[in-house]
Amino acid sequence: MRIAVIGAGYVGLVTGTCLAETGNDVTCVDSDRAKIDLLRRGEIPIYEPGLGELVQRNLAAGSLQFSTDLAAACAPAKLVFVAVGTPSADDGSVDLSALWSVVEGVAGHLAHDAIVVVKSTVPVGTNAEVAARLARLAGRPCDAASNPEFLKEGAAVDDFMKPDRIVVGARRQQVFDVLADLYQPYLRTDKPLLCMSPESAEMTKYAANALLSAKISFINEIANICQRSGADVNEVRRGMGHDSRIGFAFLFPGAGYGGSCFPKDVRALAAVARKHGVEPRILEAVHEVNERQKAVLADQIRQHFAGQLAHKTIAVWGLSFKPGTDDVREAPALVLIDQLLAWGASLRVYDPEAMANVRRLYGDRLAYGRGRDDVLEGADALAIVTEWKQFIHPDFERMRRQMRQPVIFDGRNLYNPRSMKQVGFTYYSIGRPAVQPE
Numbered sequence: 001m002r003i004a005v006i007g008a009g010y011v012g013l014v015t016g017t018c019l020a021e022t023g024n025d026v027t028c029v030d031s032d033r034a035k036i037d038l039l040r041r042g043e044i045p046i047y048e049p050g051l052g053e054l055v056q057r058n059l060a061a062g063s064l065q066f067s068t069d070l071a072a073a074c075a076p077a078k079l080v081f082v083a084v085g086t087p088s089a090d091d092g093s094v095d096l097s098a099l100w101s102v103v104e105g106v107a108g109h110l111a112h113d114a115i116v117v118v119k120s121t122v123p124v125g126t127n128a129e130v131a132a133r134l135a136r137l138a139g140r141p142c143d144a145a146s147n148p149e150f151l152k153e154g155a156a157v158d159d160f161m162k163p164d165r166i167v168v169g170a171r172r173q174q175v176f177d178v179l180a181d182l183y184q185p186y187l188r189t190d191k192p193l194l195c196m197s198p199e200s201a202e203m204t205k206y207a208a209n210a211l212l213s214a215k216i217s218f219i220n221e222i223a224n225i226c227q228r229s230g231a232d233v234n235e236v237r238r239g240m241g242h243d244s245r246i247g248f249a250f251l252f253p254g255a256g257y258g259g260s261c262f263p264k265d266v267r268a269l270a271a272v273a274r275k276h277g278v279e280p281r282i283l284e285a286v287h288e289v290n291e292r293q294k295a296v297l298a299d300q301i302r303q304h305f306a307g308q309l310a311h312k313t314i315a316v317w318g319l320s321f322k323p324g325t326d327d328v329r330e331a332p333a334l335v336l337i338d339q340l341l342a343w344g345a346s347l348r349v350y351d352p353e354a355m356a357n358v359r360r361l362y363g364d365r366l367a368y369g370r371g372r373d374d375v376l377e378g379a380d381a382l383a384i385v386t387e388w389k390q391f392i393h394p395d396f397e398r399m400r401r402q403m404r405q406p407v408i409f410d411g412r413n414l415y416n417p418r419s420m421k422q423v424g425f426t427y428y429s430i431g432r433p434a435v436q437p438e
């Protein structure tokens with residue numbers, strides 16, 4: 001099948017590449033010329049495990065191409081996927097300007113039987129508006145489908161290749177048939193392709209992200225109650241998770257959720273609710289709890305140093321919003337960094353993949369480490385914000401020798417408080433009692 005994918009970011013690049021991998025003829029289009037030039041050379045502008053190899057293979061085979069020419073890519077395409085960004089506007093609603101610019105750009109160039117498939121996360125009713133605008137601009141009815149994406153950054157290729165389910169919203173059986181045929185290679189383990197209205201498909205994506213965010217805010221609130229009341233949230237989490245009605249997924253307390261999806265999707269769904277006269281009380285609480293949670297590590301640090309952060313050096317491990325990605329959009333680490341800088345601390349930061357993105361934001365206001373151990377030299381404390389695997393078993397003896405003061409603020413509960421006491425650290429974590437060295 002000839003396919004155009006508009007927007008070659010985390011979702012579009014993975015979508016286009018994985019569709020090329022199953023034998024389709026794909027052109028990925030992006031308005032960012034530098035990104036397209038990089039991709040044409042087989043270089044990947046983002047960190048996503050396994051993606052580089054697939055891009056290079058399909059590029060070499062000719063099944064994957066990159067272009068800035070929207071019209072030329074769309075004209076021969078049977079399917080035009082739209083995967084441009086849909087960021088938050090100032091009032092929390094969704095800024096759809098990139099989507100509308102693509103709709104205007106493609107309308108005059110679509111083949112007569114082309115289907116425009118919206119993969120971007122968009123509010124209920126957007127698909128109907130896409131179809132209406134396309135029809136108006138093209139002077140004839142055009143098919144628009146909603147096909148929200150559920151991949152996770154850090155495991156995006158795997159998620160695309162082996163999805164739990166595929167959701168398609170459309171109004172005509174032929175559209176379902178074309179997409180079912182396209183996705184059949186990815187559903188070989190009998191996972192379902194769920195056909196529904198575009199409105200339900202659009203809502204499914206927001207509802208799923210809102211529930212996952214709610215689970216995180218829920219366990220963070222429980223953690224904060226544990227911290228004050230003497231319970232250990234890790235024990236509580238285990239006690240809860242073994243209940244088959246509850247499970248363990250997304251019940252890990254931490255420094256708050258971030259990324260390009262959860263924060264903006266919770267805000268967007270709340271805005272949709274308000275627009276329709278529904279008071280989004282749970283969604284607002286999920287968001288507020290998360291905003292507060294992002295300040296918990298900074299509060300612990302301030303209290304430990306009695307507010308005296310000037311002339312203190314804090315090492316930070318983990319900057320991306322979660323392990324396995326270089327994405328720092330709405331990352332809790334950035335909130336911590338801003339706060340510590342405002343209090344006058346010096347920061348030495350390290351992340352296995354996100355250093356370039358953070359350097360772009362902070363320039364020389366931070367010191368950037370070459371490795372995990374490098375940033376500890378002379379540090380008054382270490383703050384851990386992202387649970388990269390390489391942080392799980394550090395050499396604590398060596399760390400204690402390197403650091404000016406052996407203090408760890410662990411925003412991801414990586415270590416056992418009892419062991420930390422034994423190896424001589426003052427150790428703070430989330431929802432568990434702090435410990436002092438023996």
Ligand SMILES: NC(=O)c1ccc[n+]([C@@H]2O[C@H](COP(=O)([O-])OP(=O)(O)OC[C@H]3O[C@@H](n4cnc5c(N)ncnc54)[C@H](O)[C@@H]3O)[C@@H](O)[C@H]2O)c1
Nearest residue numbers: 007008009010011030031032083084085086098120121149
């Ligand atoms: N990142 C995720 O994990 C994820 C998962 C599921 C769904 N989504 C949704 O998918 C959509 C895309 O997210 P993303 O993270 O891939 O965004 P992204 O910012 O990484 O990529 C968007 C791309 O679109 C390009 N673009 C913007 N306007 C354009 C235009 N007019 N013409 C051509 N290209 C244009 C940008 O240059 C950029 O490369 C969003 O709606 C997001 O909510 C994201």
